[in-house]
Amino acid sequence: AWVTLCCYVLTPVRIRRALAGQGVRGPPARLLVGNLRDVSALVAEATAGDVGSLNHDIVGRLLPHYVRWSKAYGKLFVYWYGSEPRVCVTDPGMVRELLSSRHAHATGKSWMQRQGARHFIGGGLIMANGAAWVHQRHVVAPAFMADRLKGRVGHMVECTRGAVRALREAVAREGNEVEVGKHMARLAGDIIARTEFDTSYDTGKRIFSLIEELQRLTARSSRYLWVPGSQYFPSKYRREIRRLNAELERLLQESIQRSREIADEGRTPSSACGMGLLGMLLAETEKKNKKKRNSDDKGEPGYDAQMMIDECKTFFFAGHETSALLLTWAIMLLATNPAWQDRARAEVAAVCGDAPPTADHLPKLTVLQMVINETLRLYPPATLLPRMAFEDITLGSGELRVPRGASVWIPVLAIHHDEAVWGPDAHEFRPDRFASGRGRFFLPFASGPRNCVGQAYAMVEAKVVLAMVLASFRFGISDEYRHAPVNVLTLRPRHGVPVRLLPLATTRPRY
């Protein structure tokens, strides 16, 4: 009863006072529900139809509450997600400071977020906090270092070859109108499954579809998380979630066991698993088990069987959807900007010739790099970055004191479309704004110690796939395309991206 009273009444009152005392205002919030209903109603209204034209000015559609409240209360304001206060911060200095190592230990993921992702991520890296996060990050980060990534390029090329073949077959079978979103989802799934888990998309297919279904069901069952004790209420979704989660964990367990047996046979170092994430996780569990056997385990954080499963879930999830969306949006933007498509294709031909890309080619694909950056700016898969303060922190040289228990939300999409940062053409596709290297205030992968651990991997993957697609097809947007970006955890096209694919006639097949 005391905890409930603190969570739902005393802490919100304390935080409200602390913020009001600094002049941080926001829309009036109801008891328990906060501004949840306002957010839902505004988003539902803004996304009811399609955009109409191919307009990239999508902030008002996806973050209508941000647009309305930042106009009314200033760029620094607070709204309430149930009993969780969310302070919206866009000031570059404050954002950088919040994400820097200075606050790494005092901030993390909130209970509400962790609860919402419990079944498809669990205690995996994305949702870990404190010492557990430090340990997990330390274990997985080496799997994504530049020298190891070079070894993944061949696997990525191999998977993309399959995808190009599938696209050619789709054109031959059904005509040249193809929805590329589902092809890119399959390809990104195949790449992460092969490079990190030593399996293929077909084997991992059930795993991906279970994670997707769990994501959908959890989102529905989490709608009432703001109600005290709601996590214990009977719900029609809960039994289904339990059943799907049990199947997912069994499949992952089998996959881990298979890799362990291969490792025990001494076959690992040269296989993808030995180099990849699963190999690293297996080595780490073995270390922990050894300590236990020698009674050397002093209870430090480490990987047990459940943690191992949670980490696999996390990487199947994080390494799949975001990359697939980057590729899909990039193809949409190139399909609607033929001049950039031709420029990028010419560069691929000049750098790679007739061969598939290699690790040495990738840094030379600078036009493609600009196209990828501009895609991530206009359509960042993660539109918001949340951080909860576990202790009082200050931002902007003491200008803002964020009280313990408040969440800070960084509206990445709004920052990426801000005319004050990017100029009056902020909503236009203009890759050359990245010509001089990094753009101004660019956060598709977050920044600081808790940035995306798979950032370099995602960039290598995007370059390999787009280079091979550009070399194999000319493409234009289909008349059937309906521009309707929506935010369902990630920023996606509601009706997919149908394009007209024209296989490029080559004297010899390229791939």
Ligand code: HEM
């Ligand atoms: C275009 C592709 C991608 C984008 C835009 C992206 C974006 C992000 C962002 C914004 C975060 C920070 C989330 C937060 O703190 O709330 C993040 C974290 C993370 N990403 Fe990615 N990501 C991408 C691809 C990948 C890939 C390919 C992998 C794995 C192979 C991956 C694994 C992770 C993990 C494990 C974290 C948590 C890191 C931590 O908390 O220490 N991501 N990603």
